[in-house]
Amino acid sequence: MSDLLTKHIAWLTLPDPTTLDVETLTLLDKACANVGFLPNVFSVYTIRSDHMLRWIKLFNAIMRGESSLTPAEREMIGVVVSAENRCLYCLVSHGAELRQLLGDPILAEQISYDYRRAPLDARTRAMLDYVVKLTRTPVECCEADIEHLRACGFTDRDIFDIAETAAMFNFTNRLASATGMQPNHEYYSQARQPIDSSGESSASDNPVESAA
Numbered sequence: 001m002s003d004l005l006t007k008h009i010a011w012l013t014l015p016d017p018t019t020l021d022v023e024t025l026t027l028l029d030k031a032c033a034n035v036g037f038l039p040n041v042f043s044v045y046t047i048r049s050d051h052m053l054r055w056i057k058l059f060n061a062i063m064r065g066e067s068s069l070t071p072a073e074r075e076m077i078g079v080v081v082s083a084e085n086r087c088l089y090c091l092v093s094h095g096a097e098l099r100q101l102l103g104d105p106i107l108a109e110q111i112s113y114d115y116r117r118a119p120l121d122a123r124t125r126a127m128l129d130y131v132v133k134l135t136r137t138p139v140e141c142c143e144a145d146i147e148h149l150r151a152c153g154f155t156d157r158d159i160f161d162i163a164e165t166a167a168m169f170n171f172t173n174r175l176a177s178a179t180g181m182q183p184n185h186e187y188y189s190q191a192r193q194p195i196d197s198s199g200e201s202s203a204s205d206n207p208v209e210s211a212a
Contacts, residue, residue: 011180012180023053028042028046038184062168072102076128077162079112081132082094083112084135085170085177087173089183093184100191103194130148130162131166135166
């Protein structure tokens with residue numbers, strides 16, 4: 001574990017792993033076991049491990065908790081917000097997760113690079129247009145935006161989930177960019193092959209950590 005935490009993955013100096021508390025070390029070990037490697041975001045967040053332990057619960061609630069938004073839709077929001085913020089870490093890590101969830105690496109890449117050119121339905125495009133506005137010019141968000149999303153079939157609870165997901169990625173994007181966080185190399189090759197008719201990927205990718 002110590003070499004995973006001390007390699008150059010950010011501009012900040014990370015704490016000595018021997019100084020971390022048991023709860024933090026348990027979380028890091030669990031992440032390694034689930035993913036096959038330690039996502040660099042966890043390593044960097046050990047600088048404030050007490051904050052990390054709270055953040056990861058919120059992150060998982062937003063991204064994997066109960067919602068009418070599918071996990072793929074929430075990841076779409078994540079990569080589109082990250083593209084607007086030019087956040088290298090989140091684009092790479094969540095781009096990998098979106099490829100996995102969609103089972104269609106081409107569509108996932110189109111959404112990551114420029115969702116406006118991707119073959120999306122009007123409902124999905126409205127959702128992504130809204131999170132771009134919330135990211136670029138939040139002061140310009142208005143009731144008409146809510147009315148448009150309602151007209152596209154979103155409930156008020158859905159709209160709250162859209163906004164909360166976008167807000168959470170704006171938060172993580174800024175921390176990743178401020179600290180110079182580098183994506184794990186493993187993310188770049190994950191889920192590059194389409195999912196076949198049996199639901200299995202033809203590539204032997206590592207699973208993508210839902211909280212990375």
